[in-house]
Amino acid sequence: MWQIALVLVIYLPLVIAAGHYLYHVTMQQKTWLDPIMNRVDNFIYKFSGIKQVDMTGKQYIMALILSNAIMVFIGYFILRIQSMLFFNPNGIDxxxxxxxxxxxxxxxxxxxxxxxxxESGLSYLAQMLVITFMMFTSAATGYAACMAFCRRLVAKSDKIGNFFVDLVRVITRILIPISFIVALILVSQGSPQTLRANETVQTIEGKMQDIALGPVASLESIKHIGTNGGGYYGANSTTPFENPTVISNIVEMLSMMLLPGACVVAFGLMVVNRRQKAIFGKQGLVIFAAMGILFAIGLAACYTAESAGNPIIDELGITQDLGSMEGKEMRFGVAQSVLFTVATTAFTTGSVNNMHDTLTPLGGMVPMFNMMLNVVFGGKGVGLMNMMMYVMLTIFISCLMIGRTPQFLGKKIEEKEMKLIALCILIHPAIILLFSALAVTTTAGIAGITNPGAHGLSQVLYEYASSSANNGSGFEGLADNSTFWNMTTGLAMFFGRYLSIIIQLAIASLLANKLWHSDSVGTLKTDNAMFTFLLIAIVLMIGALTFLPALALGPITEHLQIRS
Amino acid sequence: MKKFFENAKQALLVSLFMLVLCGLIYPLAVTGVAQALFNHEANGSLINVDGEIVGSEKLGQAFTVPEFFWGRVSAVNYNVYSKEDIVPDAKGETVYNGVGSGTFNYAPSNPELQKRIEKDIESFLKANPGVQREQIPADLVTASGSGLDPHISVESALIQIARVAQASGLSENEVKEVVKTNTVSRELAVFGEDKVHVLEANLDIFKKMTEK
Structure with a gap:
């Protein structure tokens, strides 16, 4: 209990500091890395012919999609020919x-x-050149989109910011420096960082053990800093080489929580009047508090469920003082595992330090629900954008109830924006529920399910929730390397990511082009505690209404079965 | 159209630059610094006993003989195998399929979980006659997430002492001492759990046995 609280206490000052730094980078203000980084950036701009001109929302999103498409082709090409390239000491095909x-x-x-x-599917080169590279660029893409979105909310014109400049600045000034330091901390704890081939050793019982090595730490740090979550090894951050000690576990959790929280702080600072000095803008604080309360509810629920253990193991006569230990690591125990689980799904990282498939039914429902909501901090900027959809929806609904004109940050929210907001909020549940329905009605889909009963449905729901929320964790029992699962989850990830970003930037562009109205007595206040609670209520109502039936058939049924 | 090509060119060049910066320069720079500062850890924290590498400080190992402490259940058998395990059977399948990690992924409601645990309890009780069923802590019969967990709880080590002492020919006090020296407490007395490092405890027992 105490260790969870302590980690969160360490988190708060870090996230505020990071938020200020992010704000300075976003708004092109002075930072202490400027003397070196300006030179690096200018060299990159020159090399790539980047002109640093402001873009409209449409141009910005075009540049984003175009560069992502090019990266996809480069990466796909390398994966298909990795066996012929260098840095492949273990002979991977x-x-x-x-x-x-x-x-x-x-x-x-x-x-x-x-x-x-x-360990068996990628060469060292592919781990670096495809996986590590994409972890940087996809995270930077998300932050860039978020910056573009936030800037438009507070700007008076739609022509603002350049995608390529944002991409470069986020990578050189934020992601690489922090990742470098975190990587070294992880190595000091015992994560390997080498290009040597795997080791086969002779055990004292006279048998052999294979030890998989590689450039682990450099991937591991950006995996959390960029809220990516894809592990070097199959078992992700449960493996001792990815997450050797409790210290590394805490460092990894703080790393993944740092930047999504910082985005909210930075947004708060953008809204604050330029001349005011603020630690934490009021508007940002309201949103941060709403996210924090939802996070705390999930954490408490998951911790209670996991500490209670599995009643079926109780029946076998085993003492479960440690809580439910199946799929968990001894060095973390229940407390560190639960905090990691809730953080990785709230901040949509998707790395795991215990196996989610083996969580107790209600303990497993919390991460699933976090991804279904997809607004509790959320990953790399897009979480804030999703939350802003709910913020505007809350303003709209509240203003309808009290008969005022909906207005946010001086811009009126009208029919066109509301249509797009509704569409944006609907895409996510539609992807999850429709694909899940498809999977459980086709033989190819059912073939992947490995656990009997209600838990089988949970496996399916979790996989699509994770795909659409761009989380990436899994109920890993699912036999998901088949054409059906590869294709459907691929599409779910694609639509979940790009449709949302396109619509959200479109909404921001619409708002940016509107006239600014000063607040009057009649305007609904969006920066007080009242609004925090309205926001939480709307998020829970929309989330619960959409997903409750599916959750009732999956985890809740399983819970009732094993507790009866 | 001209604008599109100009954008495409910028996108391509910036992607290639990032490919080299993030995909090669960054990981190789980390490798260089890590190898210089933390050479032992960066190469897998390998344990060297009299010039032979016997394992890694960070990874658990499968132990089956009674004179050593047993670790947690592993779905990948800790990547430990004997020569027979890599010989293909009639169907062309091998017991050991190459290095991996993971767990069984049995849901709490899965009957297979119940079967596996019951089987493990029975064989444990058989090998440790003095131990009652209720004394077995949960970590000893549940599978770890990675299949490579190097630790067990202190309780799990204590209930194995009688067996280890008898089979290894050491006194119970000597074995207790081994458990004590290989117990790792919570970091800063708060974070994580108290635990015993199985491989290092067994190495100590191995050394004591060869001394005798």
Whole structure:
């Protein structure tokens, strides 16, 4: 209990500091890295012919999609020919076509769903040149989109910011420096970072053990900093080499929580009047508080469920003082595992330090619900954008109830925006529920289910929730490396990512072009505690109404079965 | 159209630049610094006993003989195998399929989980006659997430002491001492759990046995 609280206490000052830094980088203000980084950036601009001119929303999204498409082709090509390239001491073969498609979409969309196992499926070169590269660029793409979105909310024109400049600045000034430091901390704890081949050793019982090595730490750090989540090894951050100690576990959790929270802080600072000095803008604080309360509810529910253990193991006469330990690591125990589980799904990282398939039914429902909501901090900027959809929806509904004109940050929310907001909120549940329905009605879909009964449905729901929310964790029992699962989850990730970003930027562009109205007595206040609670209520109502039937058939049924 | 090509060119060049920066320069730079500062850890924290590498400080190993402590259940048998395990059978399948990690992924309601645990309890009780069923802590019969967990709880080590002492020919006090020296407490007394490092405890027992 105490260790969970302590980690969160360490988190708060870090996230505020990071938020200020992010704000400075976003708004092109001075930072202490400027003397070196300006030179690096200018060299990149010159090399790539980037002109640093402002873009309209449409141009911005075009540049985003175009560069992502090019990265997809480069990555796919490398995966298909990896066996012929260098840095492949363990002789790994080329990746199969549908699996390559799934892998590339997965990493480009920042999902990091993995239908392969790293130690047997990727060469060291592919781990670096495809996986590590995409972890940087997909995270930077998300942050860039979020910056573009937030800037438009507070700007008076739609022509603002350049995608390529944002992409470069996020990578050179934020992602690489932090990842470098975190990587070294992880190595100091015991994560390997080498290009040597795997080791085979002789055990004291006279048998052999294979030890898989590689450039683990450099991938592991950006995996969390960029809220990517795709592990070097098949078992992700449960493996001792990816997450050797409790210290590394805390560092990894703080890493993944840092930047999504910082986005909210940075947004708060953007809204604050330029001349005011603020630690935490009021509007940002309201949103941060709403996210924080939803996070705390999930954390408490998951911790209670996991500490209670599995009643079926109780029946066998085993003492479960430690809680439910199936699928968990001894060095983390229940407390560190639960915090990791809730954080990785709230911040949509998708790395796991315990196996989610083996969580107790209600303990497993929390991560699933976090991804279904997809607004509790959320990953790499897009979480804030999703939350802003709910913020505007809340303003709209509240204003309807009290008979005022809906207005947010001085811009009126009208019919066109509301249509897009409704569409945007509906896409996510539609992807999850429709694909799940498809999977459970086709033989190819059912073939992947490995656990009997209600838990089988949970496996399916979790996989699509994870895909659409661009999370990437899984109920890993699912036998998901088949053409059906590779293709459907690939599409779910693709639509979940790009449709949302396109619509959200379109909404921001519409708002940016509107006239600014000053607040009057009649305007609904959006920066007080009242609004926080309205926001939570709307998020829970929409989330619960959409997903409750599916959850009742999956985890809730399973819970009632094993508790009866 | 001209605008599109100009954008495409910028997108391509910036992608290629990032490919080299993030995909090669960054990981190789980390490798260089890590190898220089933390050479032992960066190469897998390998344990060297008299010039032979016997394992890694970070990874668990499968132990089956009674004179050593047993670790947690592993779905991949800790990537430990004997020569027979890599010989293909009539169907061309091998017991050991190459290095991996993971767990059984049995849901809490899965009957297979119940069967596996019951089987493990019975064989454990058979090998440790003095131990009652209720004394077995949950971590000893549940599978770890990675299949490579190097630790067990302190309780799980304590209930194995009698067996280990008898089979290894050491006194119970000596074995207790081994457990004590290989117990790792919570970090800063708060974070994580108290635990015993199985491989290092067994190495100590191995050394004591060869000394005798």
């Amino acid at each position: 080329n990746m199969e076509a549908t699996l390559s498609f799934n892998t590339i979409i997965s990493f480009m969309t920042n999902t990091n769903l993995q239908h392969y196992s790293g």
